[in-house]
Amino acid sequence: MARIIGGVGCSHIPSVGAAMDNGKTQEPYWKPLFDGYEPAREWMRKANPDVVIVVYNDHAAAFDISLTPMFTIGAAPEFLPADEGYGRRKVPNVRGYPELASHLIESLVFDEFDINTALEMDVDHGLTVPLSVMYGQPREWPCRVIPLAVNVVKYPQPLGRRCYKLGKAIRKAVDEFDEDLTVAIFGTGGMSHQLQGERAGLVNPDFDKAFLDDLSGDVARLTNIGHVEYMREAGSEGIELIMWLVMRGALDDKVHEVYRHYHVPASNTGAGLIILENDQ
Amino acid sequence: MARIIGGVGCSHIPSVGAAMDNGKTQEPYWKPLFDGYEPAREWMRKANPDVVIVVYNDHAAAFDISLTPMFTIGAAPEFLPADEGYGRRKVPNVRGYPELASHLIESLVFDEFDINTALEMDVDHGLTVPLSVMYGQPREWPCRVIPLAVNVVKYPQPLGRRCYKLGKAIRKAVDEFDEDLTVAIFGTGGMSHQLQGERAGLVNPDFDKAFLDDLSGDVARLTNIGHVEYMREAGSEGIELIMWLVMRGALDDKVHEVYRHYHVPASNTGAGLIILENDQ
Amino acid sequence: MGKLESEYEDIPGTYVFDGKRCIEGFQLNKFCKSLDLEANRAAFRDDPSGYLDKFPMTPEQRKAIEDRDWLGMLQLGGNVYYTFKLAAFDGITMQHIGGAMSGITVDDFRQMMLAGGRSVEGNRSKSEWK
Amino acid sequence: MGKLESEYEDIPGTYVFDGKRCIEGFQLNKFCKSLDLEANRAAFRDDPSGYLDKFPMTPEQRKAIEDRDWLGMLQLGGNVYYTFKLAAFDGITMQHIGGAMSGITVDDFRQMMLAGGRSVEGNRSKSEWK
Numbered sequence: 001m002a003r004i005i006g007g008v009g010c011s012h013i014p015s016v017g018a019a020m021d022n023g024k025t026q027e028p029y030w031k032p033l034f035d036g037y038e039p040a041r042e043w044m045r046k047a048n049p050d051v052v053i054v055v056y057n058d059h060a061a062a063f064d065i066s067l068t069p070m071f072t073i074g075a076a077p078e079f080l081p082a083d084e085g086y087g088r089r090k091v092p093n094v095r096g097y098p099e100l101a102s103h104l105i106e107s108l109v110f111d112e113f114d115i116n117t118a119l120e121m122d123v124d125h126g127l128t129v130p131l132s133v134m135y136g137q138p139r140e141w142p143c144r145v146i147p148l149a150v151n152v153v154k155y156p157q158p159l160g161r162r163c164y165k166l167g168k169a170i171r172k173a174v175d176e177f178d179e180d181l182t183v184a185i186f187g188t189g190g191m192s193h194q195l196q197g198e199r200a201g202l203v204n205p206d207f208d209k210a211f212l213d214d215l216s217g218d219v220a221r222l223t224n225i226g227h228v229e230y231m232r233e234a235g236s237e238g239i240e241l242i243m244w245l246v247m248r249g250a251l252d253d254k255v256h257e258v259y260r261h262y263h264v265p266a267s268n269t270g271a272g273l274i275i276l277e278n279d280q
Numbered sequence: 281m282a283r284i285i286g287g288v289g290c291s292h293i294p295s296v297g298a299a300m301d302n303g304k305t306q307e308p309y310w311k312p313l314f315d316g317y318e319p320a321r322e323w324m325r326k327a328n329p330d331v332v333i334v335v336y337n338d339h340a341a342a343f344d345i346s347l348t349p350m351f352t353i354g355a356a357p358e359f360l361p362a363d364e365g366y367g368r369r370k371v372p373n374v375r376g377y378p379e380l381a382s383h384l385i386e387s388l389v390f391d392e393f394d395i396n397t398a399l400e401m402d403v404d405h406g407l408t409v410p411l412s413v414m415y416g417q418p419r420e421w422p423c424r425v426i427p428l429a430v431n432v433v434k435y436p437q438p439l440g441r442r443c444y445k446l447g448k449a450i451r452k453a454v455d456e457f458d459e460d461l462t463v464a465i466f467g468t469g470g471m472s473h474q475l476q477g478e479r480a481g482l483v484n485p486d487f488d489k490a491f492l493d494d495l496s497g498d499v500a501r502l503t504n505i506g507h508v509e510y511m512r513e514a515g516s517e518g519i520e521l522i523m524w525l526v527m528r529g530a531l532d533d534k535v536h537e538v539y540r541h542y543h544v545p546a547s548n549t550g551a552g553l554i555i556l557e558n559d560q
Numbered sequence: 561m562g563k564l565e566s567e568y569e570d571i572p573g574t575y576v577f578d579g580k581r582c583i584e585g586f587q588l589n590k591f592c593k594s595l596d597l598e599a600n601r602a603a604f605r606d607d608p609s610g611y612l613d614k615f616p617m618t619p620e621q622r623k624a625i626e627d628r629d630w631l632g633m634l635q636l637g638g639n640v641y642y643t644f645k646l647a648a649f650d651g652i653t654m655q656h657i658g659g660a661m662s663g664i665t666v667d668d669f670r671q672m673m674l675a676g677g678r679s680v681e682g683n684r685s686k687s688e689w690k
Numbered sequence: 691m692g693k694l695e696s697e698y699e700d701i702p703g704t705y706v707f708d709g710k711r712c713i714e715g716f717q718l719n720k721f722c723k724s725l726d727l728e729a730n731r732a733a734f735r736d737d738p739s740g741y742l743d744k745f746p747m748t749p750e751q752r753k754a755i756e757d758r759d760w761l762g763m764l765q766l767g768g769n770v771y772y773t774f775k776l777a778a779f780d781g782i783t784m785q786h787i788g789g790a791m792s793g794i795t796v797d798d799f800r801q802m803m804l805a806g807g808r809s810v811e812g813n814r815s816k817s818e819w820k
């Protein structure tokens with residue numbers, strides 16, 4: 001049987017990917033951030049999961065304004081890095097896992113989640129940057145990936161509570177998958193940030209720290225945060241944090257924190273990273 | 281406040297639209313079918329709802345194999361009839377209702393339905409044929425329309441139970457909408473038919489009659505029909521009947537049948553129509 | 561193996577368009593879908609082989625299309641709503657391909673429909689088709 | 691009026707991309723999205739006005755684009771992930787438009803981020819911005 005071996009929460013900041021792609025990680029601006037990624041990469045090397053489910057959002061790359069899909073699982077054998085205006089990001093193509101993806105979709109639909117299926121979907125920085133953060137710059141990604149795209153751009157985004165329940169249903173589906181696989185799950189995006197409007201540049205370290213704390217301490221508080229609280233306290237784009245709740249839902253009720261790293265600023269954003277494992 | 285004044289179940293057979301478009305409804309093959317539509321049109325004229333929510337499926341017209349959206353509400357001001365290989369169907373454009381559509385989406389998402397939003401979506405025979413059946417050939421459709429597209433093409437389709445619950449959530453949202461509007465809801469597709477494979481041409485009148493009976497008699501039986509029972513008993517495309525359960529869910533628990541009409545064959549299909557109203 | 565796969569695979573003469581077939585038939589269905597546009601229909605009409613080259617299918621899938629083997633297309637991951645676009649391109653109807661897929665003439669298929677369609681009796685399980 | 695609209699509209703300097711804005715900004719965002727393709731970027735570069743004609747926007751939206759009024763675009767239904775595509779076309783960064791939208795220079799914006807970003811204190815409600 002497949003099993004979830006851990007969860008990672010990780011910001012997916014485009015300029016973090018660009019800093020790696022352009023060899024700038026040792027510059028003074030970036031070094032403190034990247035130094036903090038090292039222990040996470042060490043964990044990743046040891047954990048070495050067969051599959052990573054990456055919960056992320058598309059930023060008007062694969063999807064456009066014509067159709068806003070709510071929850072979408074990629075079931076293709078391969079996904080290409082999206083062209084976000086500078087050509088496709090020069091990272092390896094992402095290998096999918098159609099059998100597991102189809103199993104997840106069936107199981108989730110039977111559990112009354114209304115999941116869209118993507119068979120062709122370019123994956124943007126929302127997905128590739130966390131892979132870069134956690135794996136560095138390998139020639140091939142050492143895992144297969146199931147992309148799970150969440151609408152966080154168009155209001156109403158799914159409730160945090162719904163995302164958490166989706167995580168629980170994913171856990172059940174993974175547990176039931178009839179292959180001997182190790183699976184990690186990444187919740188990406190955030191943490192607090194606002195890209196738009198006169199309030200652009202908002203960062204709320206207190207909110208972010210409390211969020212990190214309560215992933216292991218008080219999940220019920222997090223799942224009750226509503227749209228307005230996210231937008232007001234964590235910035236209009238801080239609502240991306242609901243995707244971390246999918247990751248959290250896929251873990252046991254009791255987890256412990258293996259590692260965290262928090263740094264301001266990375267471009268316009270507060271950058272956070274956390275690794276959680278189930279209590280034994 | 282807006283209120284639901286009735287529900288219609290109606291097959292959406294392309295050749296029925298074509299028979300109307302090409303002036304063949306009085307030919308011997310078609311006359312018995314269209315004669316049976318007259319009382320339904322009479323009901324429609326009297327009911328004259330401001331808005332019709334049409335639950336239908338796209339048949340590889342607006343969507344394609346790259347992305348299979350599960351539940352999608354159209355929030356555009358207008359939708360064009362799709363080109364299904366013979367040019368756009370020559371029926372009036374469909375006027376939407378963006379405010380009500382946005383309200384429905386918000387309310388449904390808060391009730392934990394994972395609804396996609398479409399702002400540009402051509403509507404195929406799945407939506408336009410039931411309008412033709414119920415309204416004939418007016419110069420403009422006399423109602424505004426909210427398209428609700430359901431995936432019935434790619435397995436796993438949503439459960440019938442899920443569709444029924446979606447109907448209940450739609451009812452709640454309509455009841456809460458702060459405008460004085462009358463709303464009808466159409467569940468389209470079916471009844472029993474199979475377009476594909478060596479079993480093409482399957483029709484099961486007993487299944488269809490029992491389905492029509494139990495829309496007012498025993499909804500619990502219908503909501504428990506699973507994927508395999510639909511496909512086995514009602515044909516691989518008979519599973520479209522789950523869309524009738526969205527309509528049924530939007531009505532009261534107690535309804536009465538105003539009218540029904542059932543006819544075999546229309547092209548490859550058993551054609552059914554039913555009108556339901558809430559008990560007073 | 562999907563949760564219901566063994567059950568629905570027991571339905572005779574029926575190709576449930578599940579994840580597996582959806583992935584298998586991706587390029588075949590994509591080709592069919594491309595015929596929505598008149599420009600593509602013209603290109604396919606002018607140079608069928610060159611046009612098909614744009615869709616990297618298996619040789620079996622390509623042959624099924626070239627032979628208009630309507631049943632074969634389904635067996636190789638085609639979906640009838642997609643393959644019907646090729647039928648419309650050819651100017652034939654759903655009854656034509658209904659007959660072709662079930663191994664009877666279009667007239668016999670129409671006759672069957674007029675007589676009430678194919679009965680579900682004897683057609684529920686592959687065990688009945690032995 | 692949406693269920694939460696009055697609450698989120700109270701957040702200052704923030705344009706929640708809800709159904710209303712999504713519909714209002716449809717053509718504006720569609721224009722921005724079109725810049726994903728190099729062919730379209732070239733067409734826009736060669737003939738900005740002719741290219742914009744393809745997207746039936748309001749005169750205000752069109753002017754906001756022509757003026758690179760990044761805040762105005764949002765106020766007229768633009769979404770920042772879309773308008774950023776125009777910024778990328780212009781070769782400027784998210785910090786540039788962050789500064790432009792909040793009425794400071796890009797250097798001041800960068801400085802603010804280095805100092806920890808914009809505080810939420812005093813920025814939660816429009817009532818605090820009077």
Ligand SMILES: [Fe+3]
Pocket residue numbers: 012057059126189190240
């Ligand atoms: Fe993001």
Ligand SMILES: [Fe+3]
Pocket residue numbers: 292337339406469470520
């Ligand atoms: Fe249909």
